Amino acid sequence: MISLVHRVRATGPLVSRIVAALVGGYALAALFSVAVLALPLSRPQAVLTGMLASFAIYAGAVIWVFAVRSALKAWAGLLIVAAPLVPLAWSVS
Amino acid sequence: MTHLAAFVLCLAGFAALAFATRRQQRDILGGSLRSAATYGLRVAGVCALLSALGILVAKYGWSLGLVMLSGHTSLAAGFVYCVLIGLVRTHGPPAAHAN
Amino acid sequence: MNTDDDVRVEGPGIRQSMSSLHTWAGLLLGWVLYAMFLTGTVSYFKDELSQWMRPELARLSQVPDRAVVAQRIADELGNIAPGTSQWSIRLPDERNNSANVFWRTAPRNPGQRGFGEASFDPVTGQRVTSRGTLGGEFFYRFHFQFHYMPVVWGRWLAGIAAMFMLVAIVSGVITHKKIFVDFFTFRSGKGQRSWLDAHNALSVFGLPFHFMITYTGLVTLMAMYMPWGEMAAFKSPAERQQLNAELTAFIQPGKPTGQKAPLASVEDMVRQAQERWGRDNVGRITAVHPGDAAARVSVARAESGRVSMSPQYMEFEGATGKLLTVREAVGAAAETRGVLYALHLGRFSDTETRWLYFLVSFMGTAMVGTGLVMWTVKRRQKLPDPDRPYFGFRLVERLNIASIAGLSIAMTSFLWANRLLPHPMEGRADWEINAFFIVWGLALLHALMRPVKAAWVEQLWTASALLLLLPILNALTTQRPLWRSLAEGDWVFAGMDIMCWALALLHAVLAMRTARQAANAPSRRRANRPTPMTVASSEGAR
Numbered sequence: 001m002i003s004l005v006h007r008v009r010a011t012g013p014l015v016s017r018i019v020a021a022l023v024g025g026y027a028l029a030a031l032f033s034v035a036v037l038a039l040p041l042s043r044p045q046a047v048l049t050g051m052l053a054s055f056a057i058y059a060g061a062v063i064w065v066f067a068v069r070s071a072l073k074a075w076a077g078l079l080i081v082a083a084p085l086v087p088l089a090w091s092v093s
Numbered sequence: 094m095t096h097l098a099a100f101v102l103c104l105a106g107f108a109a110l111a112f113a114t115r116r117q118q119r120d121i122l123g124g125s126l127r128s129a130a131t132y133g134l135r136v137a138g139v140c141a142l143l144s145a146l147g148i149l150v151a152k153y154g155w156s157l158g159l160v161m162l163s164g165h166t167s168l169a170a171g172f173v174y175c176v177l178i179g180l181v182r183t184h185g186p187p188a189a190h191a192n
Numbered sequence: 193m194n195t196d197d198d199v200r201v202e203g204p205g206i207r208q209s210m211s212s213l214h215t216w217a218g219l220l221l222g223w224v225l226y227a228m229f230l231t232g233t234v235s236y237f238k239d240e241l242s243q244w245m246r247p248e249l250a251r252l253s254q255v256p257d258r259a260v261v262a263q264r265i266a267d268e269l270g271n272i273a274p275g276t277s278q279w280s281i282r283l284p285d286e287r288n289n290s291a292n293v294f295w296r297t298a299p300r301n302p303g304q305r306g307f308g309e310a311s312f313d314p315v316t317g318q319r320v321t322s323r324g325t326l327g328g329e330f331f332y333r334f335h336f337q338f339h340y341m342p343v344v345w346g347r348w349l350a351g352i353a354a355m356f357m358l359v360a361i362v363s364g365v366i367t368h369k370k371i372f373v374d375f376f377t378f379r380s381g382k383g384q385r386s387w388l389d390a391h392n393a394l395s396v397f398g399l400p401f402h403f404m405i406t407y408t409g410l411v412t413l414m415a416m417y418m419p420w421g422e423m424a425a426f427k428s429p430a431e432r433q434q435l436n437a438e439l440t441a442f443i444q445p446g447k448p449t450g451q452k453a454p455l456a457s458v459e460d461m462v463r464q465a466q467e468r469w470g471r472d473n474v475g476r477i478t479a480v481h482p483g484d485a486a487a488r489v490s491v492a493r494a495e496s497g498r499v500s501m502s503p504q505y506m507e508f509e510g511a512t513g514k515l516l517t518v519r520e521a522v523g524a525a526a527e528t529r530g531v532l533y534a535l536h537l538g539r540f541s542d543t544e545t546r547w548l549y550f551l552v553s554f555m556g557t558a559m560v561g562t563g564l565v566m567w568t569v570k571r572r573q574k575l576p577d578p579d580r581p582y583f584g585f586r587l588v589e590r591l592n593i594a595s596i597a598g599l600s601i602a603m604t605s606f607l608w609a610n611r612l613l614p615h616p617m618e619g620r621a622d623w624e625i626n627a628f629f630i631v632w633g634l635a636l637l638h639a640l641m642r643p644v645k646a647a648w649v650e651q652l653w654t655a656s657a658l659l660l661l662l663p664i665l666n667a668l669t670t671q672r673p674l675w676r677s678l679a680e681g682d683w684v685f686a687g688m689d690i691m692c693w694a695l696a697l698l699h700a701v702l703a704m705r706t707a708r709q710a711a712n713a714p715s716r717r718r719a720n721r722p723t724p725m726t727v728a729s730s731e732g733a734r
Binding site for chain 1: 206209210212213355358359362363366407410411414415417418420421422424425426431434435437438523524525526528529532
Binding site: 096156157160161163164165167168170171174 | 393394396397398400401404497498499500531535540544545548549551552555
């Protein structure tokens with residue numbers, strides 16, 4: 001039991017980062033691709049802009065998640081970027 | 094023909110740029126060049142690469158020309174790199190230190 | 193670089209964490225990426241491969257006038273597929289000796305869409321029969337959707353692999369930013385360093401290409417990977433059509449009137465397009481409801497000479513031949529997408545540029561391959577007990593053999609199957625593909641059963657032998673041996689034979705080098721299969 005706790009302690013932050021990278025990164029990229037619709041562009045162009053840029057956002061998010069010093073900071077960074085995007089995405093859908 | 098010229102220019106350009114680095118001078122030429130010569134090599138290298146771009150763009154336009162240039166530079170740089178390794182193996186000092 | 197394994201250490205330097213990220217993002221789907229890279233590389237010569245795999249179709253030394261060809265085939269389609277709701281002709285060009293045609297048929301089951309597909313001889317306008325084969329199309333499709341799995345899954349897997357690749361590239365650049373400054377100052381060393389040097393060199397020189405090809409690869413299927421913006425923006429199919437119009441030359445089929453009206457001269461329509469874009473620059477002709485008063489015909493510009501896949505087409509009224517619209521521009525974002533898409537496929541290339549694409553992409557394949565091998569080379573020295581490496585290490589070692597050397601064997605076997613399988617034969621095209629996977633599976637079995645070094649050497653020699661003998665097999669089984677194709681200036685067939693020998697040489701050199709590296713790999717007793725005990729103990733050892 002104690003060893004289990006120990007293992008979670010040891011691997012928890014890493015697992016958390018991996019989830020942040022894979023799921024959090026994708027969610028951020030998806031959110032961005034919707035928020036772009038708020039730009040003053042015609043709908044088709046805005047949709048395409050969002051799609052085109054989303055992979056750069058995703059890759060950037062993954063790099064961020066593994067570059068910072070702690071898993072907590074990694075999540076915090078993703079949330080801070082997501083925060084202004086949420087109302088934008090909300091406004092267009 | 095344009096392709097051949099562009100490739101040769103890229104080769105020349107990268108060769109000049111390579112010999113503008115201290116390490117290649119030391120390892121292959123056996124000593125440092127004067128800084129004026131090094132500077133000259135650097136300028137010549139950049140000019141060669143730019144003229145490769147120039148002739149490709151003149152013939153094929155910007156979009157195709159840029160694509161072709163990136164292909165030629167990748168290959169030429171790889172080629173120069175392999176030749177340098179060969180030269181160091183035959184001429185240069187053996188000491189392999191980490192960079 | 194010594195701390196690749198401690199991803200879990202909190203607060204290592206950024207270069208160390210990026211190095212770990214690079215290692216693991218590269219390794220986890222590395223085998224998939226290697227297969228994608230290699231099949232993608234050969235796909236730059238997809239059309240040539242397809243020609244080679246259909247040796248019955250005569251070489252087209254000169255492409256006939258496309259306007260005449262289009263009319264011929266359109267007439268023939270009137271006989272073959274009367275009353276079809278749509279047909280589409282891809283006209284022959286310098287790289288395709290036949291016209292590829294598809295048409296819709298009445299569905300066999302309600303709700304299903306039926307279609308027919310065939311190749312047509314541009315000179316006679318008749319349907320041609322050749323051996324059943326998917327040709328170069330197989331490698332092309334495998335490259336982004338694999339096989340034996342639903343297309344959608346395959347494409348998602350390809351997308352995930354591409355995303356891993358993108359992360360591996362960016363983290364690799366951050367880790368090694370110094371090598372971009374000291375462009376020409378790496379050294380070749382021994383053992384681990386020479387692998388590292390090869391990997392570095394291949395990555396640095398090809399970097400613009402590797403980055404471009406990975407990102408644009410994601411762009412080709414971006415609507416599938418990132419559908420959220422589209423779903424939020426468009427509520428009705430009509431709105432969605434606005435988006436499609438920016439991406440393809442597809443014309444929305446209206447309702448047929450039911451009133452019969454023969455199609456006006458297709459030749460004239462193509463002539464108008466030729467006047468606009470050049471004689472050889474007409475690509476695809478599509479007709480909807482041909483034979484009906486409401487028919488529409490679109491003539492699309494070919495892809496050569498412009499770095500963009502954005503739709504450019506002329507639309508005609510089918511019954512009168514009147515030009516309705518010319519579409520030559522799309523919005524800025526759509527054009528960006530068109531350019532990126534075109535960069536990935538490289539269809540605009542002339543022969544020289546296509547070779548550049550092929551060679552640099554080959555460097556990319558080698559980059560992934562050297563990266564995979566390096567993972568084991570780096571770790572071998574640090575093994576606690578070199579005679580009994582832990583399970584993960586052995587797994588990587590074996591998968592490397594099967595996915596690198598084994599893939600060469602499997603791909604060459606696919607070409608062997610094309611020459612050896614009888615024709616006609618039921619399901620022949622499928623059996624060529626099955627042969628590819630059977631051989632690949634055998635290569636994996638072989639890699640699991642033999643000592644590591646022996647497996648490498650044997651598989652590399654096998655690939656070399658198969659490649660060496662393929663031109664001879666071709667000479668024995670077709671009317672187009674190397675001497676004849678050289679005499680006739682048939683560079684598709686001659687080039688294929690010569691490339692086989694060049695690749696045979698490459699594999700032979702690799703085999704000899706691997707065989708010589710005796711000192712690095714200590715001989716070991718083989719435990720064929722990891723027992724649960726060793727797995728557990730190696731897990732513990734970590």
